């Protein structure tokens with residue numbers, strides 16, 4: 566995981582709960598960045614404690630919510646088991662309910678649209694194509710390596726952004742690109758402009774020997790050198806650009822919320838791909854895999870021009886260096902947050918019944934003050950947590966942030982219920 570362990574507690578008021586649990590469970594100090602399966606054990610254990618404490622009555626339904634109705638003030642949820650469940654309030658936290666980027670390929674058996682559900686036949690292929698070069702693609706590579714896959718992995722990327730690596734320590738403290746300075750700009754002008762934020766950012770960049778300058782050149786020349794270069798700087802705790810971007814962790818959402826609509830659009834269109842690459846580095850352990858594979862020429866990155874085409878079960882991928890052919894491709898793009906293209910039954914039901922409306926910047930519209938879904942009928946009893954509120958909150962892909970929202974909603978609900 567790429568969020569510091571000491572921020573991973575399930576309760577906002579005890580962020581170190583996870584590292585304390587880790588110490589007593591594994592009898593050793595938690596690593597700065599933890600592994601998912603260990604975190605899953607923690608979540609499971611904490612969940613069981615809450616469930617068994619008898620103060621809260623739990624009814625668990627192991628199924629998918631597929632439809633929703635609002636009947637006066639009540640909410641009716643219809644499940645995949647054909648049950649009807651009634652409640653006064655709903656907290657909707659579905660995680661990554663993404664719209665498919667390649668829905669036209671979904672009927673092809675050699676197109677894998679769920680990167681976390683890869684079938685074993687694939688491991689016999691001499692070559693595998695992965696679309697997308699972000700965190701999900703690294704997950705897929707790690708999975709293939711763990712299954713002893715020996716073939717070639719071609720990774721197709723729109724912007725040629727290669728993964729970056731976490732520093733052993735964040736050393737650099739920005740002095741110009743700070744919350745105070747950004748917010749002072751806001752107070753002076755009564756509005757905040759993306760161009761002004763970028764100016765502050767560039768001034769800060771001028772003060773450092775940023776890792777991105779040489780890395781951006783190396784990645785086109787020699788992928789292995791690119792990975793090694795960043796890894797060396799990581800071990801020397803010399804990734805000041807990462808330090809600057811990490812310093813925005815606790816305020817990025819606040820700035821996002823006061824940005825003008827056109828600046829949000831501009832950011833998403835022009836800056837987001839680079840932001841995702843440099844703001845969300847991967848653990849060194851995963852990076853080592855990329856170093857090894859690139860040294861052996863087993864992993865190759867290609868800049869893709871258009872979406873893949875298919876001809877007689879062969880995928881044709883138009884890249885900057887010509888047409889590549891693949892017999893099997895995995896979608897690791899993570900999908901997109903355009904809810905008008907979403908096929909999830911529950912999301913469709915929310916939209917069709919006008920209980921929710923799409924946010925032009927991704928996901929569903931919420932009121933950032935109380936996290937309730939915004940809709941056309943002023944119906945206020947549905948709360949949203951997580952990725953689908955990205956259009957309004959921006960920082961929704963970090964556990965600690967979602968925990969903060971969950972705490973706020975819980976307090977809000979307690980206020981209403983007692």
Ligand SMILES: Cc1cc2nc3c(=O)[nH]c(=O)nc-3n(C[C@H](O)[C@H](O)[C@H](O)COP(=O)(O)OP(=O)(O)OC[C@H]3O[C@@H](n4cnc5c(N)ncnc54)[C@H](O)[C@@H]3O)c2cc1C
Nearest residue numbers: 566567568629630658659660661700701911951962963964
């Ligand atoms: C590749 C990748 C790497 C990440 N790395 C990190 C990281 O290192 N650190 C970090 O903090 N965050 C990371 N994230 C973000 C991470 O997903 C969130 O922080 C966290 O998991 C969000 O929790 P959640 O409960 O909102 O969603 P999830 O953990 O996704 O849980 C949502 C659950 O709701 C279920 N669901 C959805 N729809 C329905 C329905 N209609 N009916 C019933 N159930 C439904 C889903 O099946 C799922 O089980 C990463 C995300 C990705 C994709």
